Amino acid sequence: MLRKGMFIGDRYEVISHIGVGGMADVYKGKDHKLDRYVAIKVLKEEFRGDKGFVAKFRAEAQAAARLAHPNVVNVYDVGDEDGINYIIMELVEGITLKNYIERKGKLTVRETTSIAIQVAMGIEAAHNLNIVHRDIKPQNIIISREGKVKVTDFGIAKVASSRTISSVTMGSVHYTSPEQARGGYSDAKSDIYSLGIVMYEMITGRVPFDGETAVTVAVKHLQEEMVPPHVYAPEIPVSLEEIILKCTQKSQERRYANVAELLKDLKQSLVTPDASFVKIISPDETGKTMLFTKGDMNKIKADAYGDNAAYADAYGADQNGYAQNGYADGYEQGYADQGYGEGGYDDQYAGEDGYAGDGRYDQNGRYADDAYGGGQGRYADDYDPAYEEGDYDDDGYAEDDYDEEDYEGDDYDDGYDEDDYDDSYDDRRSRKKKSRYEDEEDDEQGELNPKLEKLMFVGGIIVAVIIACIILVLIGKAFGLFKFGSKSNTDQQETTEDSGQVEMPKLVGEQYSDVQKTLTSLGLLVKATYQEADNYEEGQVMTQSVAEGEMVKTGATINVTVCSGKEVISLPSLEGKEQSAAEQALKDLGLTADTQFAYSDTVDVGKVISTNPASGSDVVKGQQITVTVSQGPETKTGTVPNVVKMTQADAQAAIIAAGFKVGSITEGSSDEVTEGRVISQSVVSGTKMDQGKTIDLVVSTGSDAPTVPNVVGSDFEDAQETLEALGYVVKEETQYHATVAEGNVASQSVAANTKAAKGTTITLYVSLGPEPAQDHTQAPEEGQ
Structure with a gap:
C-alpha cells in the first residue's frame, strides 16, 4: 500500500486509495508537473517478483499509452520506482456501466445505442493501432459525470491473460467470445462479440448466458443458441436486435468484419430503427470441413509466438512458460483489474469488486486445448465441484510448476508432418535415434520420455488401487458391512444436476437471518410471515412449509412463520399518494419512514413511486419503511454537436446520439455547401441544453447561381x-x-x-x- 502524501517518479503525489482490482491497487493522485489529477494503478506485491509478468505489464501499458481517444481512459505514463510498478492513467469521475445497469434495471433503446456507439468508437481507435482489448465488459466501461463513455484497461487484459491463474472469473466469462472460451485465436472480432453481449445486457437487463459456474457459462457460449433480445425487451427495434445478433454470432466469419461496419449500422439504427438493413451471413451448411495441416498449425503458432513458436508448441505456453493455450484470454480477468473496487467508490471509476473469481480450475484439464491433448469434451470430465468460490488460490500453478524437462526432449520432432514422411530421411535418422513418428505402430510403442514413462507407471498403480477400493466398498455395501446414514452423506445436502433437488434442513428455532442465508446457498427462495408468540424469541422461525429431510426442487419458495415479538401490521398501499400523506400514514401505524427520491417518467412529482417492503407485506411496529418519492422525469444536459456540412443522415445520427431530437428539415441553395449536406443548424454547436429538445436543420440543394453569358463583341x-x-x-x-x-x-x-x-x-x-x-x-x- 502506498502512503498518502508520498511521491512517485518525483511528480505524482498519492492523495487517497480509491479501489482495488485483481492485480492492482488504484489511487487518486496529482501530477504536479502538469497540475492535473490522475489515477495511479500499482501492481500488487504478489506479481512484482515475476519478472516475465512485470515485463509484459510494462510492454502492454506502453502499447496502450499510444492510444489517445475521447472514448478511452487514456494511459499517460508507466514506470517503476523502488520495486513499485505503476501506470498513470486519466482520472474519470463517474460510474461503471455495470453499476448503471444495476441501478436502472435495463436501459432504453436510445441509451443502449448511444453508449454502444461511443464504446465502439473507442474500440475502433484501438483496433486501428492493432490493440485488441480481449475483455470488453460493463465493468471496464465508465460513464463520466458529463455523460462521456470511456473504455478502460486496454492492453491490461492481454497481460493478465498471459499469467497462469488457476481461476476463471465469473465477471469476464459472461462476455467472452466462443473462440476465447475454447482457448483459440482471438482477434478484433472477439471484441465485437463481447460488445454484442454488453449491448444485450444493456437492453434486456440480463446477460444471455448464465450459470452456477464459469465452466457452465463457457459451454453455453460455445453450444447454446442465444434467446433473442425481444423476448426480454419487447420494445427493442428490429435493427438493434439484428445488430446484437450479428455481433454475437458464434462463428467469427459471420460477425461484423470490423468495428467501422458496426458503427455504420448503429448510426443507421438511430435514424431508421424499425428498418431491417443489417446483413447477416447465412451459414453454409453444404460447405466442406476445413482441415488444418501440421504446416498450418506451425504457421499459426509462429504468428502467435514469433521466434519462440517451437518452444510454445512443446509447452502449450507463452514465452514465459505460462500455460496460455489452456485458458481463454477473457477468462482470467480476476487479474485484469476491473477498474476500481466498489468499496472505494467515490464517483471515481466505480468498478466492480475487483476480483469475482469462481474457484480453482485444473490448468491441465479445464479448458484444455490441443497443446494438452484435450479439448472441449474434457470440460465435464475434469471439472471438480468441490472447488467453490471461496477456494480460489492462484499459487497452485506458478511458473516453477512447469518443468521444461517434462516437455522437451530429444525425441520431440516439431517439424514432423506425417504427409511428408520420407523413408530415406528416417533411415538416416535411425542411425542416431529411432524416430518417434516412424509409423502408426511406433506412434503407440515408440520410446517415451523417462519421466513420462514413470508418471504413467505410477498413475496406473493409483488407478488400480482406486478401482479395487470401489469394488470393496460396493461388495461391503451389498452385504450390509457399510452403513450410509442420511446425516453422514453430505451428497444429500448438495444440489444434483440430475434431479435439481436439495434436502430441506431444519429451520424451526433458527434465526430468520440465518435461515435466509441457508436457503439462498441451497438455491431456494424464502417468504416470511410474522406472528406474535410467547414460546419463541423475536426473529426465530416457528414453522416451515417443507418438513426437514424432504427433497425440494431448487428455485422453490419456502414459506416460514417468524416470531415478530411485536404487533404485526399489514403495510397498506402508498403508491400514488403525496409524500406528506404517505409519511403521516406510516406514523399513524407506528412505523417510521425513510424517504428517498428517484426520477420517474410515469409518477408525478412529489408522489410515492414504491415502498420497501412492498404494500401488503407483514411488518412490525417500529419498523423503518423506505418510501421512494418521484422527482419527475430525469432531465439531462447535453452539448449540441456541430453538424454543419455533414450529410443529412450523419447529422441526424449525431443529434440523436447526443440525446436531442431532430426538428424540421428545410432545404436551401448554397454556393459553398454541396447538395445533401447541412447548411446550418438552429442551435449553435457547443451549446449546453436539456436533452430531448429539438434541433432544426437546413439542407443544401446545391448552387442556384446563374450562368454568365458571353458578351464579348457586344456594345x-x-x-x-x-x-x-x-x-x-x-x-x-x-x-x-x-x-x-x-x-x-x-x-x-x-x-x-x-x-x-x-x-x-x-x-x-x-x-x-x-x-x-x-x-x-x-x-x-x-x-x-
Missing part, C-alpha cells in the same frame, strides 16, 4: 444591361484593341458559361479602337 451598354439583369455588378475598363471596334467589349473577367453567384463583380474591357501611331521624328539637338 458595352447592351452588355452591361444584360449582366445587370442577371444580378451581376458591372465594372468598365478601356483598352486599345486592334480588331474590336471602339465601344464594343473586347473581353470579360468571368468566363462565359460558368456559374457565378448574384452580386459578383464582372469587369468588361471596352475597346478604344486601334492604338494611334506614334511620331518617331527626333527634334534637332541644340546648337545644330
